Amino acid sequence: MSGSDQTRAAQTASGSSRMNRLETGTNLKSRLFQYRYIYLMLLPGILFLLVMNYLPMFGALIAFKEIDYALGILRSPWVGLQNFRFLFATGDAWVAIRNTLAYNGVFIITGPVFSVGLAIMLNELWNKRVAKIYQTLLIMPHFISFVVVSYLVYAFLATSTGYVNTQVLPVFGAEPVRWYLEPSKWPAVLFLVNGWKTWGFGTVIYLASMAGFDPQLYEAATIDGASRWMQIRRITVPLLLPMIMLLFILSLGRIFNADFGLFYQVTRAAGPLIPTTQVLDTFVYRALIRLGDIGMSSAAAFLQSVVGFFTIFTVNLITRRLKPEWSIF
Amino acid sequence: MAQSKLRKNEISFTANIVLHVLFVISIVLILIPFVLLVTVSFTDNDTLVQEGYRFIPSRWSGEAYRFLFASPRLVRDAYGVTILVTVVGTLGHVFLGALVGYSLTKTRMPGHTFFTFFVFFTMLFNGGLVSTYIINTQLLGFRNHFRGLILPLMFNVWHVLILRTYFATAIPGSIEESAKMDGANDLRIFFQIVLPLSKPVLATIGLFAALIYWNDWFQSLLYITNERMYSLQFVMLQTLRQIEMMQRLLAMGASGDVVDRLRDLPDEAVRFAMVIVSIGPIIFAYPFFQRYFVKGVTIGALKG
Numbered sequence A: 001m002s003g004s005d006q007t008r009a010a011q012t013a014s015g016s017s018r019m020n021r022l023e024t025g026t027n028l029k030s031r032l033f034q035y036r037y038i039y040l041m042l043l044p045g046i047l048f049l050l051v052m053n054y055l056p057m058f059g060a061l062i063a064f065k066e067i068d069y070a071l072g073i074l075r076s077p078w079v080g081l082q083n084f085r086f087l088f089a090t091g092d093a094w095v096a097i098r099n100t101l102a103y104n105g106v107f108i109i110t111g112p113v114f115s116v117g118l119a120i121m122l123n124e125l126w127n128k129r130v131a132k133i134y135q136t137l138l139i140m141p142h143f144i145s146f147v148v149v150s151y152l153v154y155a156f157l158a159t160s161t162g163y164v165n166t167q168v169l170p171v172f173g174a175e176p177v178r179w180y181l182e183p184s185k186w187p188a189v190l191f192l193v194n195g196w197k198t199w200g201f202g203t204v205i206y207l208a209s210m211a212g213f214d215p216q217l218y219e220a221a222t223i224d225g226a227s228r229w230m231q232i233r234r235i236t237v238p239l240l241l242p243m244i245m246l247l248f249i250l251s252l253g254r255i256f257n258a259d260f261g262l263f264y265q266v267t268r269a270a271g272p273l274i275p276t277t278q279v280l281d282t283f284v285y286r287a288l289i290r291l292g293d294i295g296m297s298s299a300a301a302f303l304q305s306v307v308g309f310f311t312i313f314t315v316n317l318i319t320r321r322l323k324p325e326w327s328i329f
Numbered sequence B: 001m002a003q004s005k006l007r008k009n010e011i012s013f014t015a016n017i018v019l020h021v022l023f024v025i026s027i028v029l030i031l032i033p034f035v036l037l038v039t040v041s042f043t044d045n046d047t048l049v050q051e052g053y054r055f056i057p058s059r060w061s062g063e064a065y066r067f068l069f070a071s072p073r074l075v076r077d078a079y080g081v082t083i084l085v086t087v088v089g090t091l092g093h094v095f096l097g098a099l100v101g102y103s104l105t106k107t108r109m110p111g112h113t114f115f116t117f118f119v120f121f122t123m124l125f126n127g128g129l130v131s132t133y134i135i136n137t138q139l140l141g142f143r144n145h146f147r148g149l150i151l152p153l154m155f156n157v158w159h160v161l162i163l164r165t166y167f168a169t170a171i172p173g174s175i176e177e178s179a180k181m182d183g184a185n186d187l188r189i190f191f192q193i194v195l196p197l198s199k200p201v202l203a204t205i206g207l208f209a210a211l212i213y214w215n216d217w218f219q220s221l222l223y224i225t226n227e228r229m230y231s232l233q234f235v236m237l238q239t240l241r242q243i244e245m246m247q248r249l250l251a252m253g254a255s256g257d258v259v260d261r262l263r264d265l266p267d268e269a270v271r272f273a274m275v276i277v278s279i280g281p282i283i284f285a286y287p288f289f290q291r292y293f294v295k296g297v298t299i300g301a302l303k304g
Helices: A003-012 A015-024 A028-034 A036-064 A082-089 A092-124 A128-138 A146-157 A163-171 A183-210 A215-223 A228-252 A260-265 A271-277 A280-290 A294-322 B002-008 B013-041 B045-051 B063-070 B072-103 B112-124 B128-139 B146-153 B157-170 B173-181 B186-197 B199-215 B218-223 B232-251 B256-264 B268-284 B286-303
Strands: none
Touching: A028 A036, A036 A082, A036 A294, A036 B072, A036 B112, A036 B128, A036 B186, A082 A092, A082 A294, A092 A128, A092 A183, A092 A228, A092 A271, A092 A280, A092 A294, A092 B013, A128 A183, A128 B013, A128 B286, A146 A163, A146 A183, A146 A260, A146 B013, A146 B232, A146 B268, A183 A228, A183 A260, A183 A271, A183 B013, A183 B286, A215 A228, A228 A294, A260 A280, A280 A294, A280 B128, A294 B112, A294 B128, B013 B268, B045 B268, B063 B072, B063 B268, B072 B146, B072 B157, B072 B186, B072 B199, B072 B232, B072 B268, B112 B157, B128 B146, B128 B218, B146 B199, B146 B218, B157 B199, B157 B286, B173 B186, B186 B199, B199 B268, B199 B286, B218 B232, B232 B256, B232 B268, B268 B286
């Protein structure tokens, strides 16, 4: 090893690797060589992410272009904010944004409340074996696709043959409802469907993190005379908070994204339902595939990614200020 | 003695009963839609049209399933596509995830922090649907190609994190070290020591991936127009769409041609039988699934 090599390595190496160098007496070059097979193993993943994830990130800049397929994507002219002006020229985008934020607002708050609630209750049951059976059945909806869910919902809500119209409403003497034509009913329907599909999954996540809690904490609390209810409030919930916050921050990062399956499949993409069921994801899809409007759809998609990223970044920053151990990066 | 002491630190008998009642109600609410699905698929089609979907129909029939298995296009082709995509996709997903997950356990490797961030960042930021769609169709040739169904779902950051955690915690470093002493390189260590020792987590991630591929319809919606490449999920989706379109045309006073084509489409019972057939393997493998699923979530949760 030449002297100049060693100085260069020392200059480029970070603090921790300098320590390694002292330990093992090797420089950066030989450490790179030492890990050559690891780099080789990492290579497919890195290439995959570069093409499938990072390339589209740069591609998102087409939101500022007017795409002309004859010229190709790279040579298409830049048009500044024109696509965004078109996007907001009609009220459609605002409706999609309003719906996305409203549904997500409700889902982000109610999801953890129901999931944590169910998890704590499951955890308190005397009979652990029965609790396990409940848990098994609670996550079942998580395993089926939204296409299947759309059939399930249709079985209940179909106008002339659906269970609700033929069996339930007549009992109350109510008139049949033409569900797929009435937008006002769908916020409630989608809330229930979403809960049915996702709360059980959340429950399992929280149960799993409860399984890691130290039982001694509860024993000590019992000795001090704390009731079970007190233990839930003072031990279980505080210990769950980091997990709740982690999932909360991640879901805030997706506040501009909605589950396409829920809003497109379950509503069967019915046109009359658009006022209350159009979200940004369905808006982008419809603009791109149905209308072939790359300008408008790319502007909406750009907003989704960028706003989502800044939300997660900001929330994480605030969290880090207030409670460093709850932040995710 | 110990028993009575333990019992003291539990919720009261009444609270316990109340919770059980609550859970039984929840479970019933979760299962009821599935029950309706099954009974509808076993109902005589004319009965369905006359009296609607019922839990106890007046006439049962297995005709829908007979029809379904007799028509090759509906089930055999779609099943073939779904199985092919699921098998190839799952293998790729697990292998790629394991490679990356294992590499990221090497904390003393130069660039470790950078590579970890490189992977994690894709969870925080993405190019959005339009850019992804254009690149995948214009540059990568995903349209009507199996890679369009497989590649977009091949990488999942959560799964990589779970794999990394498992490799870092469950495999004793001393084993790797002694293998190294014996002259094995990292590739051999990974394939001959780490992978065989990691069967539980590989099975877990494999099941996650299989489920993702089995249930996917979105990639088909984006990239597939060739009918012979329709997956099970996509056939179900398309059937619904076509029926709706025909009914809309009929309502607008369309002619006999539309009526004929509507007659060719699967009837109601058949459509529901198709759903049952598509979730059959999941229900069948369910006990297995959910055990690994809970295990996977637990490993992931310990990390978080």
